[in-house]
Amino acid sequence: MNLAVSLTEILKAALFGLVEGITEWLPISSTGHMLLLDQFVTLDVSRDFWDMFLVVIQLGAILAVCVLFFHELNPFSGSKSREEKRGTWRLWAQIIVACLPAAVVGIPLDDWMEEHLGSPFVIAAALIVYGIIFIVIETRRANKAQALATDAGRGRHMAAVSPYASPSELADADARVTSIEDLDWKTAIGIGIFQVLSIVPGTSRSGSTIIGGLLLGCSRTVAAEFTFYLAVPVMFGASGLRLVKYFLKGNTFAMGETVILLVGCAVAFVVSLLAIRFLMSFVKKHDFKPFGWYRIVLGIAVIAYFALVA
Secondary structure, three states: OOHHHHHHHHHHHHHHHHHHHHHOOOOOOHHHHHHHHHOOOOOOOOHHHHHHHHHHOHHHHHHHHHHHOHHHHOOOOOOOOHHHHHHHHHHHHHHHHHHHHHHHHHHHHHHHHHHHOOOHHHHHHHHHHHHHHHHHHHHHHHHHHHHHHHHHHOOOOOOOOOOOOOHHHHHHHOOOEOOHHHOOHHHHHHHHHHHHHHHOOOOOHHHHHHHHHHHOOEOHHHHHHHHHHHHHHHHHHHHHHHHHHHHHOOOOOOHHHHHHHHHHHHHHHHHHHHHHHHHHHHOOOOOOHHHHHHHHHHHHHHHHHHHHHO
């Protein structure tokens, strides 16, 4: 690569890192966005490198989780009591067990899914379907919240619900699991089973696990937080597997490719720090309907675009 081409490719890698950092954590499908972006902005790399880059760039995103939640995930913290350390080890056990369904199903099907379900129309369909699911779930929760508000206004359940609570707080007041410490094994495994749905491009790993958490009685905060935790072994494992496949094919990293991968990961890390903080703040006062509508609009736009250019 000459200098001009190298700079162009670096800027492209930074753009992919930006998209990865935003979409990995918001329930709108990072893989779907990355594949769609590739239709318009193409890295000047080999097909093998691109397939590897699409997965390994997630390492930058997952490092953001390790930084932001280091205390919560560190069982060796000196500031934690013995009971808190046991709770952290229990959380790690729940994370690992919850990741097993995705590993059992996803690893054997990885190559097949990549080959057959990576088309824009599959991605668009998944965006729309799960967008509708988010809206339906949040509408049902809003109806329950309205009932709680009515009861609170009439003096019922006043110990648990304030009549001045926001709609989001009212909806979460009906949740069975309102903190990570309350997460039981059955719910953790159930969320892990929902994670299997994310092997279809366009579904969204965070979207599928958040939907699972909401349906299984978790508050939005718990659903989002456990989703972040599940990403640690899943994304490290997926990245490691993809790197092994890449090198087993006899590939190596050229200097330009190394720079592209590092830039993508670095940008994904920085942007992920902001995206995670945004989502954790957002879900305390808002529901997931905006993401549902975004998915539907994007899915329709994708279908319209590729139908026209086909």
